[in-house]
Amino acid sequence: MATIVEKILARKASLSTVQPGDYVNAKLDGVMGYQSFVAAVEHGLAAGIEGGIPRVWDPDRFFLIVEHNQPASSKLQAERELKLRNIAKRLRVKHFYDVTCGVCHQIMVDKGHVAPGELILGSDSHTVLYGALNAASTGIGETELAYAVTFGEMWLRVPETIRVNLHGEPPPWPVAKDVILWLAGRYGADWAQYKALEFGGDGLFCLSLDQRMCLADHAVELGAKFGVCEADGRVLEFVRERTDRPFQPVAPDPDTAYAQQVDVDLSAIGPQVAAPHSFDNVFPVEDMLGIRIDQAVIGSCANGRFEDLLAAANILRGKRIHPDVRLLVSPASWDVYRQSLDAGLPQVFIEAGAQFLDPGCQVCVGYRGYLADGEVCLSSTTRNYAGRMGSNKSSVYLANPATVAFSAIRGCISDPREVLLG
């Protein structure tokens, strides 16, 4: 009678069962850090711990990625990268990804560092993405990162679980974004605060892994601690192609009591738009038509995967984006970049007048494509908070990649069903 997360936490804490509200000390299967790992080391140094972080508990399970600012574009960034490389050498970090990487979370799944049933922590809020592969994963800060890397364990409070049952045929666009936005609009950005979201149902298995990663990734935008999906053959195949370490998928018991259960009909959900400046300020695209945009962005851990780029390219093929709009496209990783190259997508984007950028987090956090006062951006990235992508006097609307691409052509927020459903 346990949920996926309860089963994983019980297993990692060597307990037969756990209940929501229990504190456990759980053994970790993986820990992910990026450039802010420098801060974790410096916290230790400030406390007089030799080396800041004296050791990595298990070299096979720590993943360090030069990421969020690469390549460095300022003295501060360059100095931090240099510190990170030196730390990686001193700690002999085995899984160290330098310049040819991308968004840290995409690296983690691309390179086989996530497997079903695992418990993984990372110093980034979107660490929840790994839930798409049936792992329990969540974000921590740099102080906890220092502890996790040193001891390979962490205190966790067992969360209640909300079950989201997906049903029906998905429409012909990356609908995961719309599912999450719809849930946020209906239940609010703190709906799943301190809780786990568990996704399942026949509709889930109709979604590609790219889509499931969007679902899990955005669990944090609903406040969730974990966003974990049931596993199917596609998950097992994806992971087995990338690692030969053993793993054990976890399914919930059939008679599990959830804190709440919600049913979502994928065939009934249209494109959604989150208006500034909160993720739960959501409207159907029909209510947002005609809002003029200056910039459009496709990328990030939310919607920077191959299927997202393909959906956008299919809309842009043979078209030109509006002369007053800048469209930025950034694949989530070099693996996605290569897939896109093989499929001829960069050419489509370039001929449409878009900028096809290198992979990374920059477009999502305003390190690139910084918005000036009063500018409006329509984006498939993770967040639309005030100042998220530049000036706090700019506006960010969020939507799925098809909506973003079609709106970039029109110069204003538009409904992609006009072309997708012909």
Place this chain on the structure above:
Amino acid sequence: MSMRGRAVVLGDDIDTDIIAPTEFLLAAEADEEGMDLLKRHAFEAVYPGFHEVVQSGDILVAGRNFGLGSHREAANLVLSAFGIQAVVADSIARIYFRNAIAIGMPAISIPGVSQAVGAGDELEISLEEGLLVNHTRGQSWPFPAFTGPVQEILRAGGLIPLMKQRLERTSYVKIGTRE
């Protein structure tokens, strides 16, 4: 542990981009001067001039879902840099809560509290008892006292001091040295 301080009050849905805007994060991480720069911009999207209003020893009171968004610890550390003693909110986003505890700052959720505290009210918090007292309005708000690891970490002054204690108790072979 108990503390007394003046309330500085914010609204609902204060995300970490509002608390600590991205463009000042690296500077804040690098040195004290950078943290001063972040302090001048903290909360400015919703509360311009916050840095001039807040005083060392204050208790921050906020509405729903305080600290939602990214994991950036600078959004917690900047409160310490202001000398803020504790955060009390209607609700607190989970990573923000964890980071607060990890750096040794009490973060307390009391639904409805933001409506019952005005800017400048004199507050007192007893962590052991689980009680917030608003001396200005003569009101008391109980909350579940911290237990388990949260209590242990706060008592130690944060997770890094605990880590240090644990390392000192453990013998280990240092990786990467010839000693």
